[in-house]
Amino acid sequence: MDQSISTEAIYNAQAVNWLRSEKIMLSDYTARPCVLQELGDVAGQHILDIGCGEGYISRMIMESGASSLFGLDVSAEMICQAKSMAAELGLHKANYEVGDAVNFNQYSRTQFDQVIAVFLFNYLTVEEMIQVMTKVRSLLTSGYL
Template sequence: MSSQYDSFATTYRKAVALDVRRYVDHFSLTRVLGDVTGKSVLDVGCGTGIITRMLKQRGAGRVVGLDLSEGMLAVARAEEERSPLGIEYVRRDIADAGALGRFDLVTASYVLPHASSPEHLSAMCRGIYEALAPGGRFVAVQPSDALEVNDPDFYRTYGVRASVEGRLEDAAPMKVTATMVDAEITISAHYWTRGGYEAALRRAGFGGIRWRSPEVAPEGIEAFGESFWSNYLARPYAMLFECTKEPAAP
């Protein structure tokens, strides 16, 4: 997982700045998270630090970014050095996230699809579970299990193309291409159904699993108009869930 991101760490910053990421993914994530003032947050698969900086600017307390890619972390740390917000960046496997302490919130954006098997996905979820304080929440964004894969150009308007090899089943190989004005990157991942995610989350100990549909920020509608987003909202590329680590019994 780390090597493919090491090779395009700098370019990836442009991909996460795509309008669909800013006006849909980031907006939807913050809507589900709600008020983060004073909360400790761990962003797993933090990449170049876009989400960590957004959370800190929204008032979060301790914010830690975790990633396996040295290239991604180098970009995130350079930005933190240029404009310090007090964010920590750590190279660590998600399965070992519990070693970083306990957090009120854990976030993950397009990270879980890198799990290549049910066992791998369960290990990732268990690591996240261990990193949460009792009563803490895990909120994640990932490709929808109902995304359009028969028409490779369906999301082209939004700068994204997605394809799945073979049947639409858990752990099927998946490729996602993000196209910017002056660059293009292709990421290898895996397709997962809601049922596959829920099974792994429950095995890890999570409860209160809720699925949330993506929304478009008012600024996105103002910038492009409602009709621009109509195809996306009819068959969203993304889906979100939130779940909880139940408080310890008295």
């Protein structure tokens, strides 16, 4: 009997447990602030968030003045949570779609100013990482290469 379970199934089952509006996890105090710091001033920028989960970082980016945000995650339930919270907060320029970062090609824009991926690459093989990074490179505006 195959006892493996997909990443999608794990996150679909736990999506409501991830939804938060304040820091509650260790990584909310450690890793995520570093990501936001590295992004710098996002005012007026178009940001791509690959592996966005329930949109915790995406919401912070939008609240920091980004012009738009496109979030992608393999978990339909996480995307449902992200959409719901964005609507509740009036973050209308944050759009979320279900998709696998390795194969997804239906981005809302052809160019983004910056791309983030918090805790995505630990789920991918080296070959998949190369595919995602190649795609990301093609989506970045020349000013951020």
